[in-house]
Amino acid sequence: AQSVTQPDIHITVSEGASLELRCNYSYGATPYLFWYVQSPGQGLQLLLKYFSGDTLVQGIKGFEAEFKRSQSSFNLRKPSVHWSDAAEYFCAVAPYGGATNKLIFGTGTLLAVQP
Amino acid sequence: EPEVTQTPSHQVTQMGQEVILRCVPISNHLYFYWYRQILGQKVEFLVSFYNNEISEKSEIFDDQFSVERPDGSNFTLKIRSTKLEDSAMYFCASSEAFNTEAFFGQGTRLTVV
Numbered sequence: 001a002q003s004v005t006q007p008d009i010h011i012t013v014s015e016g017a018s019l020e021l022r023c024n025y026s027y028g029a030t031p032y033l034f035w036y037v038q039s040p041g042q043g044l045q046l047l048l049k050y051f052s053g054d055t056l057v058q059g060i061k062g063f064e065a066e067f068k069r070s071q072s073s074f075n076l077r078k079p080s081v082h083w084s085d086a087a088e089y090f091c092a093v094a095p096y097g098g099a100t101n102k103l104i105f106g107t108g109t110l111l112a113v114q115p
Numbered sequence: 116e117p118e119v120t121q122t123p124s125h126q127v128t129q130m131g132q133e134v135i136l137r138c139v140p141i142s143n144h145l146y147f148y149w150y151r152q153i154l155g156q157k158v159e160f161l162v163s164f165y166n167n168e169i170s171e172k173s174e175i176f177d178d179q180f181s182v183e184r185p186d187g188s189n190f191t192l193k194i195r196s197t198k199l200e201d202s203a204m205y206f207c208a209s210s211e212a213f214n215t216e217a218f219f220g221q222g223t224r225l226t227v228v
Binding site: 032034036041042043044045046049051090092094102103104105106107108 | 119121150156157158159160163171173206208214216217218219220221222
């Protein structure tokens with residue numbers, strides 16, 4: 001069965017430090033991949049997506065992610081974290097060759113940013 | 116910027132009561148979805164809706180649940196007889212096509228007491 005794994009439940013970084021959030025997926029074909037962010041009391045906001053083409057994708061708020069087929073990974077990165085980045089981050093997969101009508105989410109990584 | 120809006124933001128209901136969660140998808144979108152997130156757990160797909168009918172539903176979406184697009188703008192989720200385990204954040208989402216990104220609303224937190 002398709003699945004998404006985010007191995008880090010909780011990460012704390014210092015403001016200004018770099019960030020990498022891990023995401024691994026299990027799916028036979030090349031899926032569509034997404035990162036969403038959920039700030040406290042807010043909904044899910046799309047940070048970036050990978051459908052095809054360049055495996056390094058740029059998103060909003062200075063985030064980027066790299067698709068590595070050989071590792072079945074889609075890790076999210078940011079070179080310098082800001083206090084406002086504190087939130088929960090969800091990796092998601094669209095398993096039906098791109099059909100986004102049934103996203104499979106990971107369990108999320110809660111990011112804390114310390115001064 | 117167009118957005119998906121959900122009302123109410125928080126609803127408290129007694130066990131056994133019916134609730135209707137409301138959503139206004141982005142106007143030119145054709146595909147609509149409901150997801151839920153039980154506290155501390157992952158976001159789970161409930162149902163997708165296209166062309167005035169359910170296109171797919173999960174095993175969670177049993178006979179207690181129904182969806183409707185009563186007019187050209189609203190998309191609703193009804194839970195007929197709520198149970199304690201229905202307490203969760205419910206997210207509505209919409210997308211332009213079946214293979215484009217889904218945009219999510221801010222969610223409705225449902226508390227069943």
